[in-house]
Amino acid sequence: MTRRRRRRPGDALAPYLMILPGWLWLAAFFVTPVIVMVSLSLQTGNFIDGFRQTFHFGTYADVVRTYHVQLVRSLVYGAAATAACAVVGYPVAYWIAFRAGRHKSVFLFLLLLPFFVSFVIRTQSWNVVLADHGVLLGPLKDVGLLPAGFHLLATPYAVIGGLTYNFLPFMVLPVYVALERVDPKVIEASTDLYVTEAPAGPRARRAPRRPALTVYTVLVLVWLLLPIAVMILFGFNDTGSKVNFTWQGFTLDWYRHLFAIPNLTSALVNSLTIALVVAVVATLLGTPIGLALGRHRFRGRGSVDLLMFAAIAAPEIALGAALLSLFIVLGVPRGYWTVVIAHVAFCIPYVAITVRARMAGHDPTLEEAARDLGAGPWTAFRLVTLPMLLPGVASGALLCFALSVDDYVITSFNAGRTVTFPLWVYSASRTGVPPQVNVMGTLIFAGGLIIAGANVLFSRRRAA
CATH class of the missing domain: 1.10.3720 (MetI-like fold)
Incomplete structure (x- = not known):
């Protein structure tokens, strides 16, 4: 006989409170930009006389x-x-x-x-x-x-x-x-x-x-x-x-002169710091959404699923153009922080889905048993659910970091004068990409391997 989970005071409100911060971010920087872009596409006029909303x-x-x-x-x-x-x-x-x-x-x-x-x-x-x-x-x-x-x-x-x-x-x-x-x-x-x-x-x-x-x-x-x-x-x-393009011999000179190109070094620093901020913010906003979708049944759950799917399925060029339209309409100067805003918007769903997948293998009766034994909601979550979620949360954060460092299309629309690593590499590809780019890419790859490997070992130790 399956034990039915008791509903406690506040259970009905909990999923909405968990979803709210991430939902507000996506509403502001995904749904609203799309609406603004569609609205602008239906205007008529010119740059001299201005544009009017005519639904043309x-x-x-x-x-x-x-x-x-x-x-x-x-x-x-x-x-x-x-x-x-x-x-x-x-x-x-x-x-x-x-x-x-x-x-x-x-x-x-x-x-x-x-x-x-x-x-x-x-x-x-x-x-x-x-x-x-x-x-x-x-x-x-x-x-x-x-x-x-x-x-x-x-x-x-x-x-x-x-x-x-x-x-x-x-x-x-x-x-x-x-x-x-x-x-x-x-x-x-x-x-x-x-x-x-x-x-x-x-x-x-x-x-x-x-x-x-x-x-x-x-x-x-x-x-x-x-x-x-x-x-x-x-x-x-x-x-x-x-x-x-052609192999001409072995050398370690490019590792010795890794930072010999100042503009490339600055672009790499921009990409890494943006990715770090994005990983932290997107993880904080996406984890509660994944947790709510994985453990709660609530009215509007299908709409949240649809929003997550739409944010992932939206073409990057459309999302980049939509955010550009929003920033222009609001008069927001494009630069470092507009890139962060854009990257967080498309990373939140990836964290939510990763955490939700991790929740699929979680037995909810474990936390319920902890609460029956006298633990409060936060204590039960901290000691029972959170340790089980940590590998999924870490995976989502690492995925956000990788997606942010990797992004070119959305960044190109919203970077302004800020140059990131992919933007620099693409502009250099027209005349020739220096070997330092390969070295930097190798070091980023090695760093990602180390972090991912540590996450896998941590997961296995907890499972053991």
Whole structure:
């Protein structure tokens, strides 16, 4: 017989109080900017006479007529990348869920490693790999396996491949979570029905081995980690110019002269301090939301879920433009703190979802038992629930830090004169990215590995 949880005074109000701070932030810096952007899009006028709210929908038709080629191309590339992520990602998620055994956390960690390296640096690494005479195509052309005029960069295949690479972890993770919830007995039953001629004995009920699926998963992980390896390797490249595309020898000079470019150093400091502030604020606002969604049933829960999903699913370019519209309308000068505001807005849902997933495995009767034994609400939460939540909270904070350091699109709209690491790298890519960028990316990656590894060890020690 299942024990029904007693409702105590204040239980009905608790989820709303937990959600309120984060909800207010998202209402102010996600919902409101979108409303402002839509309102501005329906105005008519010019910069001389001014603009008036006329609800003129003809602007949308003008945009479609003028930019229909770009719109269709974006939709086609997006659909192709989504299909590729599904096709490539599902076998990986299946293998991790049902074949990785006690090493699941290791493979999930490998899957998330690209998040510890800036998106711009990973893209630059792919430029090194796929350049006409780069580390991949160059040797193949030299031995005659590819024609001299063959190229991949600046083609639809490269664009779709890049989109697939960047978004593949976002496909694998939710599919893995869904597969984890499948009852193992269902899988065992389907295996028994499939293996009709298996020999008798203790091996008869074992699932058939899938070495090909194991090899496939390893190859996908190698593909995800290849740009990181290139980034680390070319941090030691003894190049004599800003063009860091071909290997010219080994050197440690770039580590010795890491801070030789003042503007690059300043951009790195901006990115790291912004990410630190964002991680703290987003964790403080997102954790109560995840806690409320994971442990309470309350009116409006579906609306909060919808808000979280909308904030994650919103295209970065739309969110960046919406926030820019809000800051312009309010006359807020863009700079360091507008970047912080924008990053917190898109990081809160990630913390909430991470904490909520952690709450899914929590037995609520443990805290209820502590309260029955005389512990107050705060004492029960501090001694029972919080220790269990800490790995999820730490994971959410680390994810926020990585997303903030990595962000380019939203930052480019709202940075003003503030230059962050991704903005500097992108602007430098037009003339040549110095090796110090690879070194800085390597050090950030190593720092993220150390923190993530410490979090994993902490989680295992608590579980033991």
